[in-house]
Amino acid sequence: MVYVSMTGFRPRGITRLPTFWWRTIRSFRQAQRAPGNLATAARLVDGVYHTMTVWSDPASVRAFVARGAHLKAMKDFRKLGAGSTYGCTCDEIPTWDTVYDLWKRYGREV
Numbered sequence: 001m002v003y004v005s006m007t008g009f010r011p012r013g014i015t016r017l018p019t020f021w022w023r024t025i026r027s028f029r030q031a032q033r034a035p036g037n038l039a040t041a042a043r044l045v046d047g048v049y050h051t052m053t054v055w056s057d058p059a060s061v062r063a064f065v066a067r068g069a070h071l072k073a074m075k076d077f078r079k080l081g082a083g084s085t086y087g088c089t090c091d092e093i094p095t096w097d098t099v100y101d102l103w104k105r106y107g108r109e110v
Contacts, residue, residue, distance in 0.1 A: 001089050002038060003055040006103040007110075008048045009083035016080045023076055024049070026069035036060025039093060045100070048083070052100075054093050061087070077110065084109045 011020045024042075031040050031053050039054040055061040064070060077083070084107035086099075 001057075001091060002093055003058045003061055003087060003089050004052065004094055004099055005055070005061055005085065005087040006050060006052045006099045006107070007083055007085045008045075008050045008103060008107065009077075009081055010048050011081040019076065020049075020080050023069065023073035023080070024051075027051075027073045030069045031064060034060065034064045037064070041096060043096070050100070050103075052096060058087075058089070082109070 009020075011017055028040060028042060028051065031037055031051075036056040037053060037060065038056060039052075041052045043050050053061070053064075055064075065074070084103070086103040086107040088102065
């Protein structure tokens with residue numbers, strides 16, 4: 001079993017992009033190095049910036065979001081834009097398209 005998470009984010013205008021990118025790059029690097037991280041991916045789809053991470057267990061993702069660059073990014077989230085997230089357990093690492101479809105159907109606004 002693995003835990004997969006996808007976030008889709010739409011920045012509030014061009015003036016927010018520098019801070020958005022700073023927070024995103026640092027959070028993405030943090031995820032890549034975090035204990036329990038099995039995969040990271042990012043894509044731009046229809047003007048929405050998406051990240052997908054795959055974790056060995058839910059505890060690993062909880063530890064990741066509670067510290068470092070990701071925690072700082074979450075504190076700026078509403079100021080920088082809006083988005084939604086979805087997470088679930090899977091028997092194996094899913095494809096991007098599978099997770100994206102689940103995110104579209106079940107994602108919740110944050």
